[in-house]
Amino acid sequence: MSSLPALLVAAPLLGSVLALLAGLVRSETGWPVALVTAAVQVAGAGVLASRAFDGTVSYVVGGFTAPFGIELVVDGLSATIALLVAVVSLAVLAYSRVAGPRTNAFYAVYLLLVAGLTGMSITGDVFNMYVFLEITGLAAYALVASGEGGRSARAALKYLIVGTVGASLFLLGIGYAFVATGTLNMADLSTQLAAVGYTEPLVQAAFALLVVGLFVKVAVFPLHAWQPDAYAGSPDSVSALISALVSTVAAYALIRIVFTVFTVDFLQANPVARSLLVAGAIVSIVFGSVLAVSQTEIKRMLAYSSVSQFGLVVGAVAVANETALIGATVHLVGHAVMKGGLFLTAGLIATATGAQTVDDYEGLIQRLPLGAGAFGLLALAMVGVPPAVGFVGKWYIALGAVEAAAWPLAVVILLSTLLTLAYFARILERMFFRDASGERVAVDGVSPGMTGVVVAAALAAVVLGMLAFEYGQLLEPTVQALLS
Amino acid sequence: MSDSERRVARGGPYVGSPIIMATVRVVMPFVFTFGLFVMFHGADSSGGGFQGGVIVGTVVLMLGIAFGIETTRDWIGTRLPVALIGLGMLAFLFTGIGSVLLGAGFLEYAVYGDLGIPHASKYGIEFVELAIGLIVAGIVTGLFFAIAAGTKGGESA
Numbered sequence: 318m319s320s321l322p323a324l325l326v327a328a329p330l331l332g333s334v335l336a337l338l339a340g341l342v343r344s345e346t347g348w349p350v351a352l353v354t355a356a357v358q359v360a361g362a363g364v365l366a367s368r369a370f371d372g373t374v375s376y377v378v379g380g381f382t383a384p385f386g387i388e389l390v391v392d393g394l395s396a397t398i399a400l401l402v403a404v405v406s407l408a409v410l411a412y413s414r415v416a417g418p419r420t421n422a423f424y425a426v427y428l429l430l431v432a433g434l435t436g437m438s439i440t441g442d443v444f445n446m447y448v449f450l451e452i453t454g455l456a457a458y459a460l461v462a463s464g465e466g467g468r469s470a471r472a473a474l475k476y477l478i479v480g481t482v483g484a485s486l487f488l489l490g491i492g493y494a495f496v497a498t499g500t501l502n503m504a505d506l507s508t509q510l511a512a513v514g515y516t517e518p519l520v521q522a523a524f525a526l527l528v529v530g531l532f533v534k535v536a537v538f539p540l541h542a543w544q545p546d547a548y549a550g551s552p553d554s555v556s557a558l559i560s561a562l563v564s565t566v567a568a569y570a571l572i573r574i575v576f577t578v579f580t581v582d583f584l585q586a587n588p589v590a591r592s593l594l595v596a597g598a599i600v601s602i603v604f605g606s607v608l609a610v611s612q613t614e615i616k617r618m619l620a621y622s623s624v625s626q627f628g629l630v631v632g633a634v635a636v637a638n639e640t641a642l643i644g645a646t647v648h649l650v651g652h653a654v655m656k657g658g659l660f661l662t663a664g665l666i667a668t669a670t671g672a673q674t675v676d677d678y679e680g681l682i683q684r685l686p687l688g689a690g691a692f693g694l695l696a697l698a699m700v701g702v703p704p705a706v707g708f709v710g711k712w713y714i715a716l717g718a719v720e721a722a723a724w725p726l727a728v729v730i731l732l733s734t735l736l737t738l739a740y741f742a743r744i745l746e747r748m749f750f751r752d753a754s755g756e757r758v759a760v761d762g763v764s765p766g767m768t769g770v771v772v773a774a775a776l777a778a779v780v781l782g783m784l785a786f787e788y789g790q791l792l793e794p795t796v797q798a799l800l801s
Numbered sequence: 802m803s804d805s806e807r808r809v810a811r812g813g814p815y816v817g818s819p820i821i822m823a824t825v826r827v828v829m830p831f832v833f834t835f836g837l838f839v840m841f842h843g844a845d846s847s848g849g850g851f852q853g854g855v856i857v858g859t860v861v862l863m864l865g866i867a868f869g870i871e872t873t874r875d876w877i878g879t880r881l882p883v884a885l886i887g888l889g890m891l892a893f894l895f896t897g898i899g900s901v902l903l904g905a906g907f908l909e910y911a912v913y914g915d916l917g918i919p920h921a922s923k924y925g926i927e928f929v930e931l932a933i934g935l936i937v938a939g940i941v942t943g944l945f946f947a948i949a950a951g952t953k954g955g956e957s958a
Contacts, residue, residue, distance in 0.1 A: 323907030327894055334890040341880050341887075379908040 321368075322376040322389040325361050325399065326436045329354055333428035340421025347424030348414055354428055355407040358435070362396070362403040369396035370791060373798075375441065384502035390441030393795030394646060398438040398569045401650055405561045405657055406431045408770050412661050413554035415764035416668065418463045426463070430456035430558070434566045443491050443578065444501045446570060450487060450534070454480045457563050461551040472543075472550030479543040483533025490526030493519055494578070503577050510579065515586035524583065524590055527574050534567035537631055538601040541624045548620035553664025556616060560623055561657030565649050568630045572645065576799045581637050594635035599729050601628030606736030610743070613674050615663045618740060619656065622699070626652050629733060632726050633714045641717025642796045643789045648710025651781060655699045655707060658774025662692045665771050669763050678744055680753030687768065689748045691775040696741040698778040701734045705778050709785035817869070825867040833860050836934070843930030844923050850930040854937025861942045870949045879946070885939030892932035896925065 332354025336347040368374050374391040381387070391399070406427070417423070433453035440446050458480065462473035495501060497519040498509035510520055529540075536544035544564075548556045575584070575594075584591045605625030612618035626648070633645035666688040667673050672681065681689040698705030701712075711734060718727035836856035842848030865873040897908040905912035910925025918924060 320901045320907045323897070324901065327897060327907065330890065331894050331898075334887050334894070337883060338887040338891075341883055377906065379906065379910065 320376070321361060321365050322374060322391055322439055323378055325358070325365060325439065326432055328357055328361060329428040329432035329435065332357075333425045333432065336421050336428060337425040340425075344421060345419045347421035347427075348410070348417075348419065351424040351428055352407075352410055355403065355410055355431070358403040358431065359400075359407050362400040362435075365391055366396035366400045369393055370795075384500050384505035387445050388441040388502055388504075389439050390503070391439050392798065393792050394569070394572070394799070395438045397646060397650065397792070398566060399435050401653055402431060402434045402438065402562055402566065405653055406558065408773065409554050409558045409561075409657070409661070411766040411770040412557065412664070414766050415762065416552075416664060416767055417554045418552055420463075423460070423463050426456050426459045427558070430460060430562075434562055437566050437570055441503050442501055443494065443503060443506065443574075446573075447484070447488050447491055450567075450570070451484055453563060453566065454484055454534075457547075457559055460555045460559065461547045463555060464550060464552045469550040469552070472546040476543040476547040479533060479540075483530045483540070485530070486526050486533065487530030490523045490528075490530055493523035493526060497523060503573070506578050507580050511582065515579075515583045520583075521587060521590070524579055524587075525593070527578075528571065528590075528593065531567055531571045531574065532597055532631075535564050535571060535627050535631070536624055537597045537627060538604045538624055541601075541605070544624065545617045545620040548623070548660070549614060549616040553660065553667070557657045557660035557664065560619070560660050561653040564623060564627055565653050568627055568645075568649055571631070572634055572642070572799075575634055576637075576642075581800055584637055591635055591637075594631055595723070595726055598628045598632030598635055598726065601625060601631060602729050602733045602736070603628075606733065606740060609740040610736075612740075613676070615667075615673060615675060615678070615744075616660065618675070618744075619659050619663065622737070622740065623652075623656055625733065625736065626656070626699070629711065629714055629730060632730060633717060636714070636717045636721045636723055636726065637800070638717050638721050639793070639796050639800060640720055641714050642799065643792055644710050644713025644715075644717055646792060646796075647706065647713060647785050647789060651698075651706035651710045651778070651785070654774055654777050654781060655695050655705075658695045658771065658778060659692065659699070661767070661774060662688060662695060662771050665763060665767050666692065668767070675744060675747065679747045679751045681748040683753055688771070691771045693745055693748060694775045695778055696745060698775075698782070700737045700741055704782045706782035706785055707778070709782050709789075713789065818867075821867045825863045829860055829863060832863070833857060836860070836938075840930055840934040841927065843933075844926040850933025851937055853930070854934035855941055857934060857938040858941025858945075861938075862945055865945065865949070870946070874946055874949075877942070882939040882943035882946070885935050886943070889932045889935030889939065892935070893929055896929055896932070 332350055336350040339346040339350055365374065369391045370393050376389040378387045378389065430453060433449050433456055436449035437446055437453060440449060458473050458477045461476055462470055491501070494506060494510070497513050497517065498506055500506055500509055513520055533540045548560055551559065602625050605621050605623075605628055609618050609621035609625060612621060630645045630648055633641040633648070666678075666681065666685060669685050669688060670677075670681070672678055681692075698707045701708045711730065715727060715730045718730055836853045838853075839848040839856055840850055840853030843850055843853070861873065861877065896910075900909045900912050901907055903912045903915065910922040912921070913925055914921035
């Protein structure tokens with residue numbers, strides 16, 4: 318069907334409404350609706366991805382031709398992200414059936430988040446991207462608030478305030494770009510901005526506002542303050558979904574804005590703009606890791622780890638060559654699988670044994686071999702031990718930095734592996750080489766779905782690593798087009 | 802300040818006022834009509850579903866303030882706002898998917914002209930505005946009841 322891109326956004330919206338309406342008839346009926354929708358979404362995104370790797374798919378909504386109407390553009394990069402969104406949201410459903418919040422309102426918002434994320438990944442219009450950014454944000458705030466108790470409500474409020482500031486900066490940036498050019502279509506913007514001149518203050522201000530707005534959404538240090546609370550305060554299935562997807566899609570938007578809208582020529586004309594990206598990357602990598610080492614709660618530690626890992630992606634954007642961008646994409650996908658998997662494993666361990674802090678993990682291998690094994694495997698993958706996917710992403714990014722002769726960044730990127738090891742080694746040592754302290758706490762409620770998805774994530778982290786080099790070659794034409 | 806006023810200021814129980822009740826009774830139909838008027842103006846002049854929906858939603862707010870929030874909630878029911886939101890979303894989505902089924906692109910209104918609808922593009926946008934109005938009115942009403950329920954832990958949508 319030629320309308321597939323539009324239907325890919327419409328399908329989760331439809332599912333969201335159906336989940337809401339099903340709740341009027343009978344409560345706790347949201348899960349099956351969400352499952353069917355997510356399965357359809359995976360199929361649709363798969364078909365779209367197979368087409369997008371043959372050649373960029375573009376689609377004009379409502380017959381209003383671009384640059385006036387809204388255009389959806391799907392290239393290899395956006396198709397990858399859209400497929401990632403679909404697959405991860407399906408996988409997290411397997412976990413949330415037993416663990417989850419079970420209300421219909423929860424699944425309605427869950428699917429709304431999927432719609433927002435899919436929309437952000439396939440749109441070719443900056444204002445449309447802002448609309449989907451807001452949908453994503455609002456749905457994410459509501460999901461974080463769906464936990465029980467005051468902690469999640471407080472985290473959601475903080476997330477709401479900081480996230481809205483980020484989205485407003487993004488909107489302001491769009492406004493500046495619109496004033497400068499009179500267009501909102503990304504492809505049109507890139508030619509018009511070049512015509513206006515890359516050193517015009519208006520264009521530079523638009524770039525700064527857009528990038529800083531997205532920094533808030535990606536949670537780059539020091540704009541990350543919302544993120545640890547949001548990840549640690551929400552229910553396990555929500556932390557996994559949000560950590561795997563929301564910042565990832567925001568980072569994708571950053572790549573899109575920097576390379577499709579402003580292009581590499583802008584970065585070359587403005588060394589300050591590149592310095593902004595480099596500074597964000599370095600500070601994020603170092604401070605994210607340092608803060609992760611100092612955490613006692615597992616979920617907060619994983620959250621700070623995300624700050625550091627997204628520093629790598631921002632670094633790749635700053636390097637702006639082919640190798641680094643392939644690395645950024647691989648690392649986005651890999652990080653989503655690994656971090657989502659780690660949060661789900663942490664949730665599984667907390668459900669099975671009640672362990673939530675680093676010290677609680679002592680001797681976990683004796684109490685819960687499966688949970689400890691999966692956590693260990695995912696942690697090593699995150700550190701970047703070959704052949705896991707974490708290695709491939711970091712390898713490409715580091716190689717790109719060396720190719721571009723960006724030495725300070727290259728050093729920090731290589732150092733980041735050691736820093737990642739620093740915070741995961743603490744846990745690995747406690748899990749595998751210490752005896753369990755205290756008596757066993759027998760908490761149960763682990764479903765086969767929860768176990769299955771954790772094992773699947775751990776295996777995927779390794780298998781994706783083996784496929785990643787071939788995927789990198791497949792992505793090459795897309796990245797070349799992005800950089801030209 | 803009398804005792805009853807003080808209770809109202811603290812968010813205490815509802816106190817009826819004949820003046821407000823009478824005013825709301827008179828004003829309500831006009832506000833409702835004005836809301837629809839604004840909604841119908843979305844396609845080719847200023848107005849639209851968002852603004853119109855809020856105006857229609859304020860009708861329920863006025864009722865709540867005049868006759869007591871609990872009474873209004875019992876009268877309207879907690880399901881109606883949710884149903885309105887769902888209905889509005891479905892109407893919008895099926896307008897889009899319908900045009901795909903008729904062989905055009907998503908939300909390509911002009912294709913409805915083939916079904917014999919005059920000015921299909923204009924009325925298509927109009928219809929979507931009405932759907933948006935339903936959603937917004939439902940959300941305003943739902944949020945009002947949810948906030949009014951306060952810490953009592955009421956779930957409305």
